[in-house]
Amino acid sequence: MEKIDQFIERNRDLYIKWLTDFCGIPSVAAQNRGMEDAVKYLDELFDTAFSIEPEKLQTSGFPVVFAELKGKSDRTLSFYNHYDVQPEDPVELWETPAFEPDIRNGKIFARGVADNKGNLIARLAALHAIQEVGEELPVNIKCIFEGEEEIGSLNLPEFAEKYAEKIHSDGCVWEFGYRDADGATQVSLGVKGMLYVELQAKGANTDLHSAQAAIIESPVWKLVWALNSLKDQNEKILIPGFYDDIEPITALDDEMLSRYRLDEKETLNKLGLEHFVLNLEGHRLKEKHIFEPTCNICGIVSGYTGEGTKTVLPSEAKAKLDFRLVPGQDPEKVLAQLRQHLDANGFKDISIHVTSSERAARTKPDEAIVEAMIAVAEQYGDKKPNIVPNTPGTGPMYELCQALGIPSASFGVGNFESNNHAPNENINVEDYIEGIKMIAALVFEFSKQFEKEGSVHS
Amino acid sequence: MEKIDQFIERNRDLYIKWLTDFCGIPSVAAQNRGMEDAVKYLDELFDTAFSIEPEKLQTSGFPVVFAELKGKSDRTLSFYNHYDVQPEDPVELWETPAFEPDIRNGKIFARGVADNKGNLIARLAALHAIQEVGEELPVNIKCIFEGEEEIGSLNLPEFAEKYAEKIHSDGCVWEFGYRDADGATQVSLGVKGMLYVELQAKGANTDLHSAQAAIIESPVWKLVWALNSLKDQNEKILIPGFYDDIEPITALDDEMLSRYRLDEKETLNKLGLEHFVLNLEGHRLKEKHIFEPTCNICGIVSGYTGEGTKTVLPSEAKAKLDFRLVPGQDPEKVLAQLRQHLDANGFKDISIHVTSSERAARTKPDEAIVEAMIAVAEQYGDKKPNIVPNTPGTGPMYELCQALGIPSASFGVGNFESNNHAPNENINVEDYIEGIKMIAALVFEFSKQFEKEGSVHS
Numbered sequence: 018m019e020k021i022d023q024f025i026e027r028n029r030d031l032y033i034k035w036l037t038d039f040c041g042i043p044s045v046a047a048q049n050r051g052m053e054d055a056v057k058y059l060d061e062l063f064d065t066a067f068s069i070e071p072e073k074l075q076t077s078g079f080p081v082v083f084a085e086l087k088g089k090s091d092r093t094l095s096f097y098n099h100y101d102v103q104p105e106d107p108v109e110l111w112e113t114p115a116f117e118p119d120i121r122n123g124k125i126f127a128r129g130v131a132d133n134k135g136n137l138i139a140r141l142a143a144l145h146a147i148q149e150v151g152e153e154l155p156v157n158i159k160c161i162f163e164g165e166e167e168i169g170s171l172n173l174p175e176f177a178e179k180y181a182e183k184i185h186s187d188g189c190v191w192e193f194g195y196r197d198a199d200g201a202t203q204v205s206l207g208v209k210g211m212l213y214v215e216l217q218a219k220g221a222n223t224d225l226h227s228a229q230a231a232i233i234e235s236p237v238w239k240l241v242w243a244l245n246s247l248k249d250q251n252e253k254i255l256i257p258g259f260y261d262d263i264e265p266i267t268a269l270d271d272e273m274l275s276r277y278r279l280d281e282k283e284t285l286n287k288l289g290l291e292h293f294v295l296n297l298e299g300h301r302l303k304e305k306h307i308f309e310p311t312c313n314i315c316g317i318v319s320g321y322t323g324e325g326t327k328t329v330l331p332s333e334a335k336a337k338l339d340f341r342l343v344p345g346q347d348p349e350k351v352l353a354q355l356r357q358h359l360d361a362n363g364f365k366d367i368s369i370h371v372t373s374s375e376r377a378a379r380t381k382p383d384e385a386i387v388e389a390m391i392a393v394a395e396q397y398g399d400k401k402p403n404i405v406p407n408t409p410g411t412g413p414m415y416e417l418c419q420a421l422g423i424p425s426a427s428f429g430v431g432n433f434e435s436n437n438h439a440p441n442e443n444i445n446v447e448d449y450i451e452g453i454k455m456i457a458a459l460v461f462e463f464s465k466q467f468e469k470e471g472s473v474h475s
Numbered sequence: 476m477e478k479i480d481q482f483i484e485r486n487r488d489l490y491i492k493w494l495t496d497f498c499g500i501p502s503v504a505a506q507n508r509g510m511e512d513a514v515k516y517l518d519e520l521f522d523t524a525f526s527i528e529p530e531k532l533q534t535s536g537f538p539v540v541f542a543e544l545k546g547k548s549d550r551t552l553s554f555y556n557h558y559d560v561q562p563e564d565p566v567e568l569w570e571t572p573a574f575e576p577d578i579r580n581g582k583i584f585a586r587g588v589a590d591n592k593g594n595l596i597a598r599l600a601a602l603h604a605i606q607e608v609g610e611e612l613p614v615n616i617k618c619i620f621e622g623e624e625e626i627g628s629l630n631l632p633e634f635a636e637k638y639a640e641k642i643h644s645d646g647c648v649w650e651f652g653y654r655d656a657d658g659a660t661q662v663s664l665g666v667k668g669m670l671y672v673e674l675q676a677k678g679a680n681t682d683l684h685s686a687q688a689a690i691i692e693s694p695v696w697k698l699v700w701a702l703n704s705l706k707d708q709n710e711k712i713l714i715p716g717f718y719d720d721i722e723p724i725t726a727l728d729d730e731m732l733s734r735y736r737l738d739e740k741e742t743l744n745k746l747g748l749e750h751f752v753l754n755l756e757g758h759r760l761k762e763k764h765i766f767e768p769t770c771n772i773c774g775i776v777s778g779y780t781g782e783g784t785k786t787v788l789p790s791e792a793k794a795k796l797d798f799r800l801v802p803g804q805d806p807e808k809v810l811a812q813l814r815q816h817l818d819a820n821g822f823k824d825i826s827i828h829v830t831s832s833e834r835a836a837r838t839k840p841d842e843a844i845v846e847a848m849i850a851v852a853e854q855y856g857d858k859k860p861n862i863v864p865n866t867p868g869t870g871p872m873y874e875l876c877q878a879l880g881i882p883s884a885s886f887g888v889g890n891f892e893s894n895n896h897a898p899n900e901n902i903n904v905e906d907y908i909e910g911i912k913m914i915a916a917l918v919f920e921f922s923k924q925f926e927k928e929g930s931v932h933s
Contacts, residue, residue: 047783104785107682168784209686213784222747224565226896227797228667228867230771232751232764237772238706245703248696250821289680293690306690313688314695315787316778321795325505326626326671326830327562328797328869329773329896337779339685339786363708372784409686411786438684438787 021457024146029450032142033125035062036449037118039100039134040127046101046168052079055100059162062138066145071160074180076172079164083183086144088154094386094463095159095186097417097425098137099166102129103438110440124443131435133192135444136452137162139430140190143456155464159186161417166192169213169373170413177416188386188463189418190456193410194429196448198283201400202455204390205427207379207407208414209310210342212351215370216240218334224320227328237319237334243364244336247312247355252295254312254340256351256358264345266308273382273406279303280433287434306409311341339373341411348374378415379407384424385466393458394428397451402428428455476919480912482604487908490600491583493520494907495576497558497592498585504559504626510537513558517620520596524603529618532638534630537622541641544602546612552844552921553617553644555875555883556595557624560587561896568898582901589893591650593902594910595620597888598648601914613922617644619875624650627671627831628871635874646844646921647876648914651868652887654906656741659858660913662848663885665837665865666872667768668800670809673828674698676792682778685786695777695792701822702794705770705813710753712770712798714809714816722803724766731840731864737761738891745892764867769799797831799869806832836873837865842882843924851916852886855909860886886913 025032039062044055056073059082063071071084082100105115105128113119118127125135140160147154161184163173177184195203218236225233248254266274281298285291293302315338320331340351352371359367380387382404394402408427418425430452436442483490497520502513514531517540521529529542540558563573563586571577576585583593602616619642621631635642653661676694683691706712724732739756743749751760773796778789798809810829817825838845840862852860866885876883888910894900 047781047785104779104781104783106779106781110681167786211786213786220748223568223894224897225746226868227769227771227773228799228869230769230797231767231799231867232755232760233746233748234752235771237775238702241699241702241772241775242708244696244699250700288683288691290678290691294692297690302690309689311685311688313685313786313788314693314699314778315685315785316780316789317695317699317792318776318780320772320774321562321564322774322776322793323505323562323564325562327505327773327795327896328625328669328671328771330771331774334775335780337785339688341686341689409689410684411686436681438785439682 018458018461020150021146021152022454024150025142025450025453025457028146032138032453033446035142036130036135036138037125037127039138040118040130041116043116044101045104046079046165047104052101052164055164056080056082059100062141066141074176076176078172081176082162084160086154086158088156088158090156090464092464092467093157093159093186094460095161095184095189096140097189098133098140098162098192099164100137100162101164101167102132102134103167107440112441120446123446125446125449126441126443128442131431131442131444132437135431135449136192136194136429139449139452140456142453143460146453147457147460155461159184166412169211170375171373173413174416177421181421185421186423188384189423189425190459191414191425191427192412193431194427195431195433195435197278197403198280198433199400200398201278201403202394202398202428203403203405204387204394205405205408206382206387208377208412209407209409210346210348210375210377210415211373211411212340212342212348212371213373214338214355215372216243216336216338217368217370218366220332222332224332225330227330230330233330235330237331239364239367240319240334240336243359243367244314246358246362254310256354258354259351262345262347262350263343270406273404274303274307275300277303277307277405278403279306307406308343310343310346313339315339341409342377344377344379346377348376375411375413376415377407378419378425380424380426385463386424387426389459389462389466390426390428393455393462396458397455476916478608479604479610479915482608483600483908483911483915486604490596490911491904493600494588494593494596495583495585497596498576498588499574501574502559503562504537504623505562510559510622514538514540517558520599524599532634534634536630539634540620542618544612544616546614546616548614548922548925550922550925551615551617551644552918553619553642553647554598555647556591556598556620556650557622558595558620559622559625560590560592561625565898570899578904581904583904583907584899584901586900589889589900589902590895593889593907594650594652594887597907597910598914600911601918604911605915605918613919617642624870627669628833629831631871632874635879639879643879644881646842647881647883648917649872649883649885650870651889652885653889653891653893655736655861656738656891657858658856659736659861660852660856660886661861661863662845662852663863663866664840664845666835666870667865667867668804668806668835668873669831669833669869670798670800670806671829671831672796672813673830674701674794674796675826675828676824678790680790682790683788685788688788691788693788695789697822697825698777698792698794701817701820701825702772704816704820712768714812716812717809720803720805720808721801728766728864731862732761732765733758735761735765735863736861737764765864766801768801768804771797773797799867800835802835802837804835806834833869833871834873835865836877836883838882838884843921844882845884847917847920847924848884848886851913851920854916855913
């Protein structure tokens, strides 16, 4: 690996440029901005790096960029990433423009640099470095880069079903990855699922002078009452049946949770907070973080929200909610439960519009991809890797991997303060360079797992 | 009056131009736009119409434009109006730009044309017409035009105290006035009070990826729970003590309420609604509208409110609330009760910022100003005037009138679908011309009340 690592070091400026050029493209799927440019950029990069043109596999939404690189064994490792990013607002809180990547204090700042363009480019850079030093890839590689992860991967389940054979692999490196505050690499074995909905309440056909509020129904009050009916102040989600199907936590899960490290003090400090929700700490805090579902309000808006006073009775009110789900929960069933709950509580006229629906996923810790990843993380880090049974985040892992029998796990170039989905998103330059080396090492380590153990992992 | 009315008819284009020119000025106090231009316009109009320059009485905010015209008796009639208007948003719902007055289908459309530039200019036009036909004013006139009504007249109580003598009168024509759907003129004897507050909840020091929602407190959930604690689904305001000081409804009030007409079907039709709040109708509906306080959400905002999906845990949440108060309720006391209620329910960290605080006011129906107004409304309308004990709207009437012993009442050029505070605000051209005539007639009728009845009304 030394030769490859040295090559990566010598070419760090090139690989940083690959990344910052990519991050300069505002590929916000939610707003249909820069998506074609992002695909074009990937086309050019594959041409430059590997002299191939990736396929653009069409979906009902943005295409999946797909490429295969042949290796010497018949084993296949796949990389799942996405070329879309979150919107950049609140724009005014960015220190430098979100889509003008800026390197300062050893960090690269840009929307998407951590989530997930840094990982996507690091993987291509690793493959490039392996080939450039004259090594043959030990396994086949499949790159699966979608364009709708940040809007809920609505078309990916259909894609995964249609292209099940084409995208099949013996292990998948999932899109994200972070380091803890102490520098330890997180190895993540799964994701939470998600149901993302927009609720809308309507009142009169126009905004009214608020003097009318005594006799005209208010859609924003209705929405407030409806939201209040969903979760109580003890964070209990009140939708009947919501918790029923959750898979019990196994002894192995619980053991992993005990070993999983969450730096409470560092996290609170960084966020300017004095305590976690419900004053939780220790094992119970970790348990809620990793193993429990959420009901979060991502946004709410109604009426006059500008400066000063406006006395108005708004004509409509909207809220965006995300439910993070855990293994066993079916987003379709949760949606039906939500509708039923609203109807039963007098909110029949509040509409629900679904924008994302994904199941949770977890890979078992004895799979080749997991063991290879842990081995690499141990080689490259001076801290013991932090193994997370599933991250609290979401992605279409179930649909793309577990449902097709593909074990999946994840590490990557982000850090504990990467500010994903928030202003001033960033990664450390050194984590990025190290991340490239770790992916190169993982390709060989993954291959070794099969040589070592025969067909145990097949 | 015939000569004056004919003069008004002959000069209708002039008086319409006075109004549309004034409405072209975006005097939005909440945004400090066009306020100086509005004052300058009034200066020029007083110069054109009466060859006088009004005083600009300074306050801590925008000045009060004040002018006196001498009449032949020692009685004084005052006009209270405001030259500021509401913000124009939602801009996209206006058929023509809010500050480019447009006359179509017999209506003048512009922000502020009904609330309250139409009335302000109609009053000046009436005085102009009286003088132009060679008549002497029968009473002294005082014009009191403030610039902060739409932002809660925060500086008017201090102003009224300071200039109590200067602004004293025997009766005040209040700023607003409307016609019902059947064309009847509303004569209003009072206003509700108001407490307008902005509530703010804060969470982490930055927006976070919503995966964090399992363990980090959400300010928007906190705000939803806090709002929910303020009012239940039966419209009962839950703040302890809120209803305690309300003055009981007298037999006279109730009798007036019985005579007050609210066209339920027309109102519902116009608003595209099937029923009023709580399915109320008839006397109970009118009672709630006129005599009961409200707690309304004027606006709420937190997190991502754009198109599509963004999975974010917002770092703050804000709501704007107006409480419309009724006689007996003290906004300062309500504010203290609100603070105490939030504290007692676990919302100590939700901040309250007050932007408006006004008491309710009601004038007795046997005052000269009321009798004169009813007499004029009967002369000019073919429908019996609709007498409203107090309107459900708000203004600084208590501070400017009742607190100083000045009876006050109101009629004006608006209509039942004037869309005050809403897109496509308008008045009927004919109501405007008729309104000018009615103000001219009122000046004489008000004087007559004192001739007729000696000092009864003094």
